[in-house]
Amino acid sequence: MSSEVSRPLSVPRSPVRPVEVDRTSPVPLYYQVATRLQELIEKGEIGVGSRIENEVDLAERLGVSRPTTRRAIQYLVERGMLVRKRGVGTQVVHPKVRRPVELSSLYDDLVAGDRAPRTEVLDLRVIPATDAIATALEITEGTEVTWIERLRYAGDEPLALMHNAIPTDVLDVTREDLADRGLYELLRRAGHVPRIATQVIGARSATAIEARTLSEKRGSSLLTMVRTAWDATGRALEYGSHVYRASRYSFEINLSAG
Structure with a gap:
């Protein structure tokens, strides 16, 4: 050769x-x-x-x-x-924004890639945990959690619509905090470092509301990610359900033979 x-x-x-x-x-x-x-x-x-x-x-x-x-x-x-x-x-x-499949936040990845992240906080309130959220966070259904909805931009383009639920005693957060920093950074500052997570990646078509929010056509392809993260003690810190524009975003998985 x-x-x-x-x-x-x-x-x-x-x-x-x-x-x-x-x-x-x-x-x-x-x-x-x-x-x-x-x-x-x-x-x-x-x-x-x-x-x-x-x-x-x-x-x-x-x-x-x-x-x-x-x-x-x-x-x-x-x-x-x-x-x-x-x-x-x-x-x-x-x-596209290529995101390695590892335990990091989208905000951290965009900063690392010099993609000028910006966040619009669409909703921040305390709600009773639904069955799905309670199961993911390993808490009793109806327990109060902080519900967060954000629109994340890369530069001037909307990239992801993100929903997160966090136990109220894990993080006390404001809209200003969420607009200025990534969620994982805020968790680390509060002394709760995500160490392990389960993550499911999928795909589906955008609803009318999602398409309008993300500047896509109705029915456009979206990537989905559902994740629960725990700290080193095994306590669940956050549950997230996110959708990403498939035209602007991809997950990168590195594989090797054992």
């Missing part, structure tokens, strides 16, 4: 640093090309609206085959990061 590393790739009309693919790696070349471009798009080094050079020129610049290049481009089109326009070519559209 050749140890040669391909020539660098840059995108015309955009101040992008070179990208390289490694022929010695077991990772398929198309995936290397796609993930390198994805990283640059997510970091803003390839801006929204930038045009990607045609497959022939791109393949020649990389020293890979045209089918490899076509497959890399198609991968990013399917992920909603590129779009093909007749008469224009392939352009960058709004990048």
